[in-house]
Amino acid sequence: MVHARSVENEFRFNSGRLSLDLAATVRRRASVPKDVLAVSGACGRWLRAAGLFADYPKLSSESEAQLLELREAIWRLVKGSMEGNLPDGAVAVVNDAARYPLGTPQLNSVSGTVSVISEDPFATTLSIIARDAIELVTGPLRHRVKACDQPDCAMLFVDTSPTGQRRWCSMQRCGSRAKAHTFKRRHELSPGQ
Numbered sequence: 118m119v120h121a122r123s124v125e126n127e128f129r130f131n132s133g134r135l136s137l138d139l140a141a142t143v144r145r146r147a148s149v150p151k152d153v154l155a156v157s158g159a160c161g162r163w164l165r166a167a168g169l170f171a172d173y174p175k176l177s178s179e180s181e182a183q184l185l186e187l188r189e190a191i192w193r194l195v196k197g198s199m200e201g202n203l204p205d206g207a208v209a210v211v212n213d214a215a216r217y218p219l220g221t222p223q224l225n226s227v228s229g230t231v232s233v234i235s236e237d238p239f240a241t242t243l244s245i246i247a248r249d250a251i252e253l254v255t256g257p258l259r260h261r262v263k264a265c266d267q268p269d270c271a272m273l274f275v276d277t278s279p280t281g282q283r284r285w286c287s288m289q290r291c292g293s294r295a296k297a298h299t300f301k302r303r304h305e306l307s308p309g310q
């Protein structure tokens with residue numbers, strides 16, 4: 118359980134989309150980027166934490182590079198989509214990954230769980246993530262993609278709030294920082310209070 122907890126803290130899954138959760142593994146892209154997948158074994162841990170593998174997959178360095186290439190392509194694709202254009206290079210990488218078949222779901226009558234049968238589970242996983250990105254930038258939610266308002270964060274997320282007023286990637290992280298900052302500024306500007 119200790120291990121599960123550390124994995125929980127290692128990654129964030131609050132962007133509202135699998136593909137954006139992958140893009141968010143580079144934190145603070147707008148200031149001092151930190152790549153949380155750069156740590157040894159982190160790519161496999163992320164795939165498991167994302168629910169894409171039942172066990173930690175052992176990835177070759179080539180596979181890890183493919184995952185990171187897809188991640189950067191997704192980020193460029195979604196950023197481009199927000200600005201009204203889809204960059205060719207990013208589209209090519211995402212299309213390449215999406216080309217692989219999704220695999221065959223097989224239900225287990227005893228456990229009630231589903232196993233996905235694929236000749237290349239890793240390629241299937243990349244395809245799932247890439248298809249999620251394609252669906253995002255072509256579906257109705259593309260107008261709901263935002264970058265976190267906290268200038269040093271800028272994490273991409275889908276605002277699924279009923280009012281469409283969500284400003285931060287997370288209220289606990291960036292929202293409370295912004296509010297504390299606003300309070301401090303008000304306080305500074307009102308020395309008499």
Ligand SMILES: [Zn+2]
Pocket residue numbers: 265266267270271272285286287290291
């Ligand atoms: Zn943020």
